[in-house]
Amino acid sequence: MSLLPPACDEPGRHTLGRWTSDRARLTPGKVAVEHEGVATTYAELDARASALAERLVRAGYVPGDRIATLTRNSTDHVVLLFACAKAGLVLAPMSWRLAPEELAYQLRHARPALVAVQAGLAGDARAALAQLDVAPPVELLGADGVEQHVPGPARPDGTPPGPARCVRDDDPLLLIYTSGTARAPRGALLTHENCFWTNLSLGGATGMTGQDVVLSVLPQFHVGGWNVQPLLAWWSGATVVLQSDFDPAAVLELVAGRRVTTMMGVPTTYQRLAELPAFADADLTGLTHAIVGGAPMPEPLLRTWHDRGVRIIQGYGLTEASPNVLALPPAHALDHVGSVGKPYPHVDVAVADPETGRLLHGPARGELLVRGPAVFAGYFRDPDATAEALRDGWLRTGDLVERDAEGYFHVVDRLTDIYISGGENISPAEVEAALATHPEVVDVAVVGIPDPRWGEVGHAFVVRAAGSGVDADGLLAHARRHLASFKAPRSVTFVESLPRTALHKVRRGALREVRP
Secondary structure, X not given: OOOOOOOOOOOOOOXXXXXXXXXXXXXXXXEEEEEOOEEEEHHHHHHHHHHHHHHHHHOOOOOOOEEEEEOOOOHHHHHHHHHHHHXXXXXXXXXXXXXXXXXXXXXXXXXXXXXXXXXXXXXXHHHHHOOOOOOOXXXXXXXXXXXXXXXXXXXOOOOOOOOOOOOOOOOEEEEEEEOOOOOOOEEEEEEHHHHHHHHHHHHHHHOOOOOOEEEEOOOOOOOHHHHOOHHHHHHHOOEEEEOOOOOHHHHHHHHHHOOOOEEEEOXXXXXXXXXXXXXHHOOOOOOOEEEEOOOOOOHHHHHHHHHOOOEEEEEEEOHHHOOXXXXXXXXXXXOOOOOOEEEOOOOEEEEEXXXXXXXXXXXXXXXXXXXXXXXXXXEOOOHHHHHHHEEOOEEEEEEEEEEOOOOOEEEEEEOOOOEEEOOEEEOHHHHHHHHHOOOOEEEEEEEEEEEOOOEEEEEEEEEEOOOOOOOHHHHHHHHHHHOOOOOOOOEEEEOOOOOEOOOOOEOHHHHHHHOO
16 A cells, blocks of 8 residues: 555655665665674565555654654664655654763654664663653664554644645655754754755765675764765665674674775774774775765874775765765875865855855865755754854855865864864863753863864863862763763863953863863
């Protein structure tokens, strides 16, 4: 029985629901996903996704309903994504690295109609859901859970369901939470059209065929866990080998044993692999190229991988652009060390004066602006933030870049205060808010400082209350109780006061200069 209502002739042209159906027809026996030694063919993937989509529609879910997930990378999660694509639902993957109160905030904000949870993370989900006034229904993810039993949808905001209809190009498919300059994370809505075009762009720049074997190690609560290689692989008929958690030794074994041809990671990914004693002799001959994003790759590390014969594609992106914006082809990696390249196909960029907003031409330094069909639809339930990010037809990235005479871009600094640790965007305001809950903290500011392994880590400057005896270890332990471990700062400096502007804004640059 068709999922489409009688009034629907066909879904939008750029919807992703038909990707597995096309592959099931063209290459039904080809392995689509391999996870922990279990292979799922394209025919099996499409059958499971179609059946789940049918059950969701029958249970009363309609386009726009959110399904939140808490899971490590898994085939079950892939099935649910394509079921959402077919039914017009929005997958809202939550980070399993978050503390319960952080997860509760995102669930409260997302207002999901259903929460699907991996069995091993059920306790974390319960701890977060217990903090909600009204909790949505919860089901285990997978063939023994939500694929067999679909509870009716919850509507926490009290709005009635919309009418059944075709899935449209501008329907959201992913709700990805990302750190912004605000205290709380924001949910970026990525539509079917966004995902279609960003994958078309990626394919045009890097190439992928049905013969590729893609190793996917980025967590699926990140946009890169979907739109930087995996979705392109399933569009192209390639095989994706999923790793639940990043295990450097296991990655080296998989690269050799599965003849992995391509992968994507952040600089920390490649640093940890290169640090392994086995790296020098590992069989990397099948790895034709690897993509790095999240932060610029240090030149020594880049050369280490090039010496092993692996072509590195340095890139730049952000969740709000779905995320692919700039890429440096391997052929130019050594001639333009430190550059993040030029725009992907179907992506327009510009450099603007940060003060006036005037577009700058030729060699220039200013804020990077992005335009194109992959730019997100906006922030969920945050029209003010959306209006601030999308102005005059451009996405304002908040990143300070330099464009040279040949049109290559370098990321110079961030106009916002976000720092990147191990590929994770971290908002100082969020970390500061957690530290400020300590009763002996009067004032606090957090900055990112260089770290050889993680790229950057947080360093807190703290003004203690008079007579306070709290030490750095006590404050760091307090932070870890309220934040995911990767967000907690690694070090503390106690100061008498924080340097501030006339408008009472912390002068973070001055703090970086005085850090011991």
